[in-house]
Amino acid sequence: MTERLEDIAAAMMAKGQGLLAADESTATIGKRFDTIGLASSETSRRDYREMLFRADEAMKSHISGVILYEETLFQTAADGTPFVDIIRAAGAVPGIKVDTGAKPMAKFPGETITEGLDGLADRLKSYYEAGARFAKWRGVIAVSDTLPTFGSVKANAQALARYAALCQEAGIVPIVEPEVLMDGTPGDHSIERSAEVTEETLRIVFAELADARVSLEGMILKPSMVIDGKKARKASVEQVAERTVAVLKRTVPSAVPGIAFLSGGQSTEEATAHLSAMIAGYDLPWAMTFSYGRALQTEALNAWQGKAENVAAGQRAFTHRARMCGLAAQGGWKKDLEKAA
Template sequence: MSERLEDIAAAMVATGKGLLAADESTATIGKRFETIGLASTETSRRDYREMLFRADEAMKAYISGVILYEETLFQKAADGTSLVDVIRAAGAIPGIKVDTGAKPMAKFPGETITEGLDGLAARLKTYYDAGARFAKWRGVISISDTLPSFGAIKANAQALARYAALCQEAGIVPIVEPEVLMDGAPGTHSIERSQEVTELTLRIVFEELNDARVSLEGMILKPSMVIDGKKARKASVADVAERTVAVLKRTVPSAVPGIAFLSGGQSTEEATAHLSAMKAGYDLPWGMTFSYGRALQTEALNAWAGKPENVAAGQRAFSHRAQMCSLAAKGGWKKELEKAA
């Protein structure tokens, strides 16, 4: 495959394909494993991710790339093959989460700043040598009647831009992920408030990317959808789609090759329905697809349940969900297809 950033970015948002976010931290995947009564060990984490990556039907047809946690980037499958090579053999691109998490931001109560810039240039070289060709950094934006502050948005946007510039210098495509939380405190905000904050956040992010001389053609945007708070009334699918597309058209330059949405606390079906409505209903200047974690994995995790004899069942569940997301990325998902697939 071409090593040009533009070509890698285009491949990441190829029609009908999307990104599997398998970059859960050790702590996060431990919580997921608790739901199926499985202890989180290096081996169990490896076995789970290998189960997903070897689901050939899903990986070859519906997955363009996989975002990995650092541990996974250097792990080997049970047969000794590196997991990076397993992903490549399926025709997908290996990627890596490079931030070290959102931490409380000094002087900004209730807001966070994402850390991980110190030493990032050296780490990116190591990741590139290990096979990663794209990276991900998540900036977290809290939302309420009074949050976010301009200062917190600005600081997170600057960090995203600095990270993106370092990635491109290393030959790695940056996924720029500014997430406006739907499930933060208190989680009661309206969809109108979500639209206002998302638009402001994206405007500032692209100003900082421009100032940092980031090549828009060699990056992917991973935004949250415009959606009301977790504890608020639910807007219709059509309303979410209309508001999200309106914000994107006002803020995202057409030079950006693709937008890969995060699911951000939505249910599996909500994330699928919203993506399909956007793709089906609007003329868009960018590729549009999914970059889902829980919304791709929950059914597979439950079907697998940590048991070797359930690997095939887990892979079937993953393939079904990936197919539904693929249909959504082409604007062709319908609720009745859930049962038919």
């Protein structure tokens, strides 16, 4: 029987669970490993991700899906078990990052366009056969007093829409990720400016999705939270929650089954607190959860340190963070729960 996009999306948005973004490129995970003095190799990357995927309590109780990098989608654990099978056995949905990165946009100084549409239809077929049931594409929106330009937002929105349509034709749920940067250049914009840019961006994205005939019921939105720039951090948790929900209610149709936030440069605790405040404080027309990378993994990476004898410690750290995010996805996270860990 053919899997329905709506059912896959519903599984990804299971209550109290969220998405583990383990789709770091080889270059990005190399930088993460540098922080613990570990050389990046196919084996070390495999060992790290196996540690996460085999953390049974975290995966079975708090993780509904895992975004993989292409290498990892086709990779096996040390005992030869495909990672996709380990993820499925935990009850989570395997997914895949399909864009090839944001590149400088010609004639648009300081702005980027995400590439990867060439050959995507054929790649999606192979990803589906390998077990992927959702995909992710990230568009990057720079923020300053003069950026973004309409042209760059429009181009990135069109790419997101084309990608989403190709995914749905392949039986894969698209995660549509327009990230409004908080840590770009100069990175000192206010929360008001962030709200303005996020609202404009989402309006354009959903217009392009409509033009591309993308089924809203068969997609997930992965937006950034409305938050001030990294060099101008003043907004409270309550302000971030209020601004983010207001923008989303103005722009995101209720037909969208779920919103899975990126952490986007926030600290682990900030990303958890902001998500919990939104879910606890507001009546929302969509399911909401997390789709975190660094905010789920940093503590586990630091506990692991690339050493086999630290695998259990790394898994405990990952499980704790996944539990905290799971509570946030139900509006039940509290700061004192961190201290009690």
